[in-house]
Amino acid sequence: AVVQKWEVISEKEEKYIFLYLSIPGFRFKPGQWTRLSVPSLSTVSHPFTLIPTDKHDANVAIFIKVTGKFTKKLAATDGNGTNLSLSLQGPYGLPSLPSCELVLFVVGGIGVTPALSLLPSVAACGQKTSLFWCLRSEVLLQHALPFLQANLDDLSCITVKGHADQTVGRVSVTEWLEKMEKHHSSEGLRRGTIFVCGPASMAQEVRMAMKVSKGSMKWCLHVEEFQFLPMMQPKMGRTSRTRKAEIASKHEEV
DSSP, X not given: OEEEEEEEEEETTEEEEEEXXXXXXXXXXXXXXXXXXXXXXXXXXXXXXXXXXOGGGOSEEEEEEOXXXXXXXXXXXXXXXXTOOOEEEEEEOOOOOOOOSEEEEEEEGGGGTTHHHHHHHHHHTTOEEEEEEEESOHHHHHHHHHHHGGGOOTTOEEEETTOHHHHTTOOOHHHHHHXXXXXXXXXXXXXXXXXXXXXXXXHHHHHHHHHSOOSSOXXXXXXXOOOOSOOOOOOTTOOHHHHHHHHSOEEEEO
């Protein structure tokens, strides 16, 4: 992997790495992830969402929130990463988005990364799509928005917590979903998918909103859980198929 652009940006108490790579012949589908290998920093490769891009002469982008030991080491390297030997393993996985007329994305913070490829992909297939994104970082917003902007509709809602212009009158996930259901059911839609990637509290709020909904729409709820660990041996009385179902990203009918 050749580093084409490397940015490490600190903002208040948070820090992000924006990595753009060119890797000839490396192909992946929207929603897939990779394991980033940096031998000089860690003997273990680490999982991150893949973002397709044609910016900065790169074909792969990875947006990283600095949280653990590996990402802190990565952020502490020189500003452009030219001294690092990087490689990507994979790609792995493929989130399941059922073929339906409507797909809503509900994401929080760095959880937007799967949507950076999935939302444009869904829109390109002619499906209706809207985004609800709640975050704290304006830096993350500035880097992610170019991947989304062409496919955001008037019903999409992006809120930057703590931002003077957007904190007052902020719409909750529940209120936004009620608005979506009312709007789309009036257009004759009866079925849709909600893709959630964010904190557990956000996923729980979406579940509750769907359960108490009095609308006519039927929803399929996909909660992205990023289960990267290898499959363990099944315990006595439990089949490998059962184990697979337990560690997979959740799909729920509500």
